[in-house]
Amino acid sequence: PTIYAVTPTYPRPAQKAELTRLSHLFMLLPHLHWIIVEDANSTTSLVRNLLERAGLEKRSTLLNIKTPPEFKLQGKDPNWIKPRGVEQRNLALAWLRNHVDVDRHSIVFFMDDDNSYSTELFAEMAKIQGGRVGVWPVGLVGGLMVERPLLNEDRTQVTGFNAAWRPERPFPIDMAAFAISMDLFIRNPQAMFSYEVQRGYQESEILRHLTTRDQLQPLANGCRDVLVWHTRTEKTKLNAEEALLKKGQRSDGGLEV
Numbered sequence: 001p002t003i004y005a006v007t008p009t010y011p012r013p014a015q016k017a018e019l020t021r022l023s024h025l026f027m028l029l030p031h032l033h034w035i036i037v038e039d040a041n042s043t044t045s046l047v048r049n050l051l052e053r054a055g056l057e058k059r060s061t062l063l064n065i066k067t068p069p070e071f072k073l074q075g076k077d078p079n080w081i082k083p084r085g086v087e088q089r090n091l092a093l094a095w096l097r098n099h100v101d102v103d104r105h106s107i108v109f110f111m112d113d114d115n116s117y118s119t120e121l122f123a124e125m126a127k128i129q130g131g132r133v134g135v136w137p138v139g140l141v142g143g144l145m146v147e148r149p150l151l152n153e154d155r156t157q158v159t160g161f162n163a164a165w166r167p168e169r170p171f172p173i174d175m176a177a178f179a180i181s182m183d184l185f186i187r188n189p190q191a192m193f194s195y196e197v198q199r200g201y202q203e204s205e206i207l208r209h210l211t212t213r214d215q216l217q218p219l220a221n222g223c224r225d226v227l228v229w230h231t232r233t234e235k236t237k238l239n240a241e242e243a244l245l246k247k248g249q250r251s252d253g254g255l256e257v
């Protein structure tokens with residue numbers, strides 16, 4: 001199947017580094033299609049050029065939509081007070097519903113630009129059956145070394161989750177912990193992300209429209225292999241750059257960083 005990976009992304013000093021790292025996954029995996037949605041009023045030459053240099057023009061779709069200001073994080077806000085990627089993922093879902101051939105099996109995965117993904121994860125996703133949502137462990141998330149689905153004895157059904165953070169959520173898992181058979185989005189047109197949910201409930205919000213716990217398809221060696229990590233990049237410190245800017249100078253004049 002074709003796997004559509006949906007990545008919201010926004011301008012900040014480390015953006016090109018993050019997207020370069022991800023682009024190498026796509027170069028290794030020919031059945032992946034990358035939907036990048038820029039949180040911006042237009043697409044940027046930084047992202048366009050990056051896709052071109054990686055040779056991904058034919059296997060990518062570049063969209064843009066800006067997060068409304070009332071939902072955007074402000075300078076010193078901790079990153080968890082507002083949901084991220086809502087607008088962008090919903091635009092990608094609209095694009096997918098309009099463009100994907102419904103007669104062909106395909107998979108949708110929501111891929112943050114800052115996580116770390118093994119190529120092996122995508123081989124697991126390719127096993128997702130029509131009408132189902134595949135699930136697997138995620139490393140370094142929710143205050144644990146690993147959050148993972150708990151399975152029955154023959155490892156065919158999810159019986160629970162080990163989450164420590166808000167375990168009462170309908171699906172107490174991270175965005176990186178699942179991928180979805182595209183036919184579910186066609187059958188459930190109301191499925192989308194929302195600003196109206198409590199923090200940490202975006203995953204439950206999308207999944208509640210699409211599946212139930214007992215319908216989840218466990219992957220990654222019966223949920224014993226960790227193939228994705230919820231890494232987060234440190235905010236870039238630019239104190240010396242700011243000092244330069246005050247003097248009317250900069251270190252990156254004429255360079256794209």
Ligand code: UGA
Binds near residue numbers: 008174
């Ligand atoms: C966690 C999950 O991993 C996210 O998938 C989920 O959207 C988020 O919580 C949430 O609850 O909203 P976290 O690492 O804290 O994620 O979030 P970020 O990596 O900062 O953002 C998720 C994605 O949205 C990234 O691809 C990021 O580039 C993008 N984003 C973030 C924007 O497009 N605009 C923003 O203003 C901020």
Ligand code: MN
Binds near residue numbers: 112113114115231232
């Ligand atoms: Mn992240």
